[in-house]
Amino acid sequence: MEPRAGFIDNIAVQGATSERTSEVDLVRAAQRGDAGAFDELVRAHDHQVLRMAYNLLRSEEDARDVYQEAFLRVYRNLPKFRFDCSFSTWLHRIVANLCLDQLRKRKVRQEEQTSFASESGEIDRLQFIPEERADVDPQRRFQSAEVNSRIQEVLAELTPRERVVFEMRHFQGMRLRAIGQALGVTEEAAKNCLFRATHKMRAALGDFA
């Protein structure tokens, strides 16, 4: 059993290494001005970039802005990229910082209120979010809408940094070490941030669990 496990591990390591090497090659080619290589880098990562921005900002327009600005920054700064970290970490750093800026602006402007005034009084925006999974049982639908509303509220209450760390760990599945590298903080600082975020989520969702 042991040699087989070692063999499988080796295959995994070789796979990861060759993936890394090919990405390094792509970056180097793009640095030399190879448009095709840059295009390949964009296409290898852009879905993840858009997904992260869209989930964090919950707005197509803002996600589109982050997407464009992120790759423009990559393009402008690629000649200066020195492989101190992986390309992916560097890209995540750019995207995370752009999203952080956006979230901070929103906090200041208090744009993330869940309700808005209308002629017929206060309306909760969340009631317009379609609920697909619980459309059979009215009781379940009500509970599900309530849970969604609570989750959105508590996500909006997290500090921008907690929100980004939680997004990267919980939704994007990134390791804390990579999150720390992406945000330019220690793994311990990222862990503390995640700890605070999960504590708030647990406290807010305890009644539903």
Place this chain on the structure above:
Amino acid sequence: MNCQELQSSLSLYLYGELDFAHEEDLENHLAQCAACQLSLAREKQWHTLTNSQVLEPPLDLLAECRQQLRPALASEGVARSANVKSRWLGWWRWGNPFEISTTRWSAQVAAASLLIGIGFISARLLDHGSLQLSNSGVNQMGILGPTNTLIRDIQPGDSGRVRIVVDQESEISGRPEDANIRSLLLSGARQPESGVRFYAMQLLNQQNATVNADDVRQVLLDAVHNDPNPAVRLEALDGLRRFSADPMALESIKFVLEHDDNASVRYQAINILVPPGQSIQLPAAVAQAIQDVLLSAPEDDYIRARCSQALHEAKTPLAY
């Protein structure tokens, strides 16, 4: 591991972020504790509930983003080639990286890059203008520093070094007195993030006072007058202590005593002029400043009392 420790580690356990020993402790405790098993089940449940919130961006959004990126990159490529001709000649191809080959596109791209170039040059010229203004006296604080470098974070590193996260892309570390680090710290003192300004100010204040201090003094003066954050003003004021013989610094400390809306900042100012518990002979300029403050009839009782007491102890005759 006890129940409380376990419960604070549950999320990290579910994320697989505990080290091996910690994870083993947790699992051993879990095997024997029904209450903690229930806590784990609850923790899993809120994780699952939250997972339902993941949004997949619409497919047409990705296509749209890719489409919009092309002309933006094309404009960038031409602008870059025009600005840095020789070194990055290879990037010229980015003028048309996605094989958009008609002459109409080339003309549009050239026009766009011309506009970008004009904007870039104007911005640079305006930057220099505001920098000169800022250096000529205590004016509105230019929020970004002389080089317009966006500094994300400043943290102390090992062996007296400092680690600075610059812009989106790179990290620089070195000793605070190194020329490049010092220049970044000066820029850091004018960043939008108050935390960055605070730490930059603190590190500048720790430097040897004899090392080319004029630029530091100017940054501190600007902050004392204009920084919206009282903690940053407090740190800047503390830094001015070493310049208190300087007329402009003295004038700024006086300004704080008369006008700062934060009591802690005002008290720090009076403590710099007249260290508490010490009966000292006040330099003439300081005594004059304190008299001026008293004449301005500050609303703060404590400031009035400290000023009167200082003049009394220094046996300086009051001017009114």
